Amino acid sequence: xxxxxxxxxxxxxxxxxxxxxxxxxxxxxxxxxxxGFGGLTLAELxxxxxxxxxxxxxxxxxxxxxxxxxxxxxxxxxxxxxxxRLREVQPELAGALDAGSPPPAADPLDVxxxxxxxxxxxxxxxxxxxxxxxxxxxxxxxxxxxxxxxxRLREELVAARGQTKAETERLRTELEAxxxxxxxxxxxxxxxxxxxKRGEAALRKAAAEIEAVRAEGQAQVSAAESETRxxxxxxxxxxxxxxxxxxxxxxxxxxxxxxxxxxxxxVLDAAQGLRRELALPPVSVRPAETVDAVEPGRMxxxxxxxxxxxENDPAILDQLLALPQAHLVVDGYxxxxxxxxxxxxxxxxxxxxGSLSQLALQSGAEVTCVFDGAELAAPVLLAPPxxxxxxxxxxxxxxxxxxxxxxxxxxxxxxxxxxxxxxEVADGIAKAGARPVASAVLLKRLSRG
Numbered sequence: 001x002x003x004x005x006x007x008x009x010x011x012x013x014x015x016x017x018x019x020x021x022x023x024x025x026x027x028x029x030x031x032x033x034x035x036g037f038g039g040l041t042l043a044e045l046x047x048x049x050x051x052x053x054x055x056x057x058x059x060x061x062x063x064x065x066x067x068x069x070x071x072x073x074x075x076x077x078x079x080x081x082x083x084x085r086l087r088e089v090q091p092e093l094a095g096a097l098d099a100g101s102p103p104p105a106a107d108p109l110d111v112x113x114x115x116x117x118x119x120x121x122x123x124x125x126x127x128x129x130x131x132x133x134x135x136x137x138x139x140x141x142x143x144x145x146x147x148x149x150x151x152r153l154r155e156e157l158v159a160a161r162g163q164t165k166a167e168t169e170r171l172r173t174e175l176e177a178x179x180x181x182x183x184x185x186x187x188x189x190x191x192x193x194x195x196x197k198r199g200e201a202a203l204r205k206a207a208a209e210i211e212a213v214r215a216e217g218q219a220q221v222s223a224a225e226s227e228t229r230x231x232x233x234x235x236x237x238x239x240x241x242x243x244x245x246x247x248x249x250x251x252x253x254x255x256x257x258x259x260x261x262x263x264x265x266x267v268l269d270a271a272q273g274l275r276r277e278l279a280l281p282p283v284s285v286r287p288a289e290t291v292d293a294v295e296p297g298r299m300x301x302x303x304x305x306x307x308x309x310x311e312n313d314p315a316i317l318d319q320l321l322a323l324p325q326a327h328l329v330v331d332g333y334x335x336x337x338x339x340x341x342x343x344x345x346x347x348x349x350x351x352x353x354g355s356l357s358q359l360a361l362q363s364g365a366e367v368t369c370v371f372d373g374a375e376l377a378a379p380v381l382l383a384p385p386x387x388x389x390x391x392x393x394x395x396x397x398x399x400x401x402x403x404x405x406x407x408x409x410x411x412x413x414x415x416x417x418x419x420x421x422x423x424e425v426a427d428g429i430a431k432a433g434a435r436p437v438a439s440a441v442l443l444k445r446l447s448r449g
Contacts, residue, residue: 015124021116022135025127026069028113033068034060036085046071046078072117083118094118102126314445317437321363323415328363329406329434330356330442331399331420332371338421339443353385355446360387368406372399400425407432 021029034057037045042053049071052064060068072079087094093111096102097120102111108129115123321328336348343351353369360367366389373392384390393402403418407429410416416434419442420426426436 015119015122021069021127022112024109025112025116028109029072029116030061030065030068031057032086032113032117033072033082034058034064035089036082039085039088040081044078044081046075049078079117079119086114086117090114097123097126312438312441312444314441314448317417317441317445318363320415320417320435320437321359321365326363326365326415326417327410328359328365328367329403329416329418330367330369331403331418331422331425331439332369333399334420334422335439335442338439349382353388353390356388357385358449359446370399370402370406373397400428404428404432407434410434 037049037053037055037057037060042050045053048067049064052060052067055063072082083094093103093106093114097111097115097118100121102115112127112129115126320326330352332349332352333345336343336345336352340348340351349371356367356369359365367387368389368391370391370393373394382390391402391406393399400420400422403420403425407416407418412433416429417437418425418429418434419437419439421439430436
């Protein structure tokens with residue numbers, strides 16, 4: 001048998017509550033357990049409650065209510081430790097419960113919660129009685145509230161009846177005024193009908209006048225059409241005369257055309273004779289050969305195969321930059337935020353541009369670094385390093401779009417290498433004929449120095 005803190009046998013331990021713990025009693029039990037946490041060590045707490053040891057009593061009651069209620073119900077040793085803390089804080093209430101005579105002036109819920117924790121003889125009756133007392137109190141409170149609500153509704157009904165009576169009187173007065181206004185409107189309507197009849201007579205008179213004006217206008221239109229036909233006839237005669245004069249002029253120029261043609265034939269024959277005398281060789285260079293493109297058998301960016309190299313091998317970048325007239329376009333922030341994202345933007349730019357300057361000096365390739373201007377609060381004061389062109393996108397234009405413009409500006413066939421991890425950028429520039437390279441590849445190449 002479990003011993004209580006007072007050394008007496010815990011006679012109430014054998015009693016069992018045959019119904020759920022009333023809500024009011026349960027809340028008081030949880031509060032007692034939460035207050036008792038402060039006097040227990042971490043080892044004295046059940047394992048499921050140790051995570052709440054550092055919580056304040058209010059937070060424990062809020063977040064660990066279910067866990068504390070389950071622990072005090074299932075863990076007898078933990079319940080006895082909480083009971084010891086309760087005896088220290090409320091010795092009078094604990095002594096009265098042990099004596100079997102709870103204080104009559106105490107709150108029944110507090111008495112029931114203390115009895116549930118201490119488990120004196122007859123604690124089940126105390127908990128059950130507290131629950132019934134709480135239900136009776138709630139019922140009485142509901143009855144009082146219902147009576148008060150009923151009284152309020154009765155008062156509102158009386159007030160509504162008085163308001164309805166006053167409103168009815170007001171409506172009757174307004175109805176009488178409306179009737180008088182309607183009679184006045186009827187009189188005005190009769191006057192308006194008379195005005196309408198007079199207006200209709202004036203309208204018929206105006207329609208007759210308009211018809212007369214329309215007839216006069218039609219007569220003027222007929223006269224104008226006759227004049228137009230006469231002018232068209234004269235115009236046809238003038239055009240016929242003009243054509244006749246042109247024909248005469250062409251016949252007059254035929255002699256002059258013959259003399260010019262004779263002089264032209266003479267010049268052509270002289271030019272052919274001069275070519276034979278000078279023995280000029282045929283032209284060896286054609287305009288199509290001046291266009292920069294990749295001919296069969298020559299290397300292009302797409303010909304740099306990965307037969308022996310991984311896509312992440314920086315040696316691929318060296319092969320690409322070794323092509324004639326190679327142009328390296330770098331998505332600046334895409335590279336810096338891949339390699340050193342924690343640095344401020346200004347230091348990211350300076351570190352990348354310094355490395356690109358060394359790469360341009362080593363490879364001899366044209367290097368352009370593009371930064372997104374949308375992330376700048378003000379224009380950047382920057383002296384571009386030697387061998388590197390630095391561009392910022394304009395407002396409303398992203399760095400990705402600026403890179404696409406640079407690729408489209410290059411002539412077909414020139415080796416253009418674009419460094420960016422953005423898949424959309426890589427797909428777009430690949431369709432335009434450029435070679436995409438991942439940012440990690442460039443970072444590996446720059447780390448070699």
